[in-house]
Amino acid sequence: MVTITEMSVTQAEFRKAMGSFATGVTIITVDFEDEVHGMTANAFTSVSLDPMLVLVCVDRSARTHAHLHAKKRFGVNVLAEHQRAISEYYARPERTHERAEQEAGARFARTAHGTPVLNDALAYFECRLHTVQDAGDHTIFIAEVEDVVLREGQPLLFHRGKYHEIGDPLN
Numbered sequence: 031m032v033t034i035t036e037m038s039v040t041q042a043e044f045r046k047a048m049g050s051f052a053t054g055v056t057i058i059t060v061d062f063e064d065e066v067h068g069m070t071a072n073a074f075t076s077v078s079l080d081p082m083l084v085l086v087c088v089d090r091s092a093r094t095h096a097h098l099h100a101k102k103r104f105g106v107n108v109l110a111e112h113q114r115a116i117s118e119y120y121a122r123p124e125r126t127h128e129r130a131e132q133e134a135g136a137r138f139a140r141t142a143h144g145t146p147v148l149n150d151a152l153a154y155f156e157c158r159l160h161t162v163q164d165a166g167d168h169t170i171f172i173a174e175v176e177d178v179v180l181r182e183g184q185p186l187l188f189h190r191g192k193y194h195e196i197g198d199p200l201n
């Protein structure tokens with residue numbers, strides 16, 4: 031049993047504690063001047079059922095931050111376990127759209143709204159921006175879900191800074 035005696039949490043401790051919260055991994059996709067811009071994100075959460083709302087938290091210094099503000103429409107692609115290379119690729123600062131297929135096997139189609147959608151992802155959410163909330167060094171983008179595409183398969187997981195595959199269900 032650990033007793034917390036004072037609230038002097040360092041950023042490293044905060045990151046480590048948050049890392050114990052296992053998540054899936056998504057690629058946020060947005061059209062940028064007719065090219066696909068993607069960003070790896072795990073700060074993705076369901077917010078409301080009626081209306082159907084989700085949120086994603088994006089660093090204010092990320093290029094994606096400006097693109098979401100400008101476009102007000104984006105996709106959330108939930109990665110399958112075989113898509114780790116895509117997660118790694120879209121977390122790299124120096125990536126380009128041209129090399130995404132060659133380096134990570136990422137291929138995209140377009141929805142009727144023109145939003146890029148990643149091939150073979152486990153789920154796709156077509157999102158229209160609803161509310162923007164400043165939150166420290168990140169911004170919370172809350173969006174209405176206009177469409178969903180779902181596929182069979184197993185998810186890619188992220189826990190304590192490492193990628194994992196899902197295990198057997200508990201009884």
Ligand SMILES: Cc1cc2nc3c(=O)[nH]c(=O)nc-3n(C[C@H](O)[C@H](O)[C@H](O)COP(=O)(O)O)c2cc1C
Nearest residue numbers: 069070071072073087088089092093094121122123
């Ligand atoms: C597993 C994982 C999850 C991430 N989740 C987020 C996130 O939720 N929000 C965020 O702003 N950055 C997140 N990042 C970091 C961005 O993917 C990274 O900074 C990216 O290069 C930003 O791209 P951009 O500048 O083109 O927008 C995550 C990185 C990894 C590896």
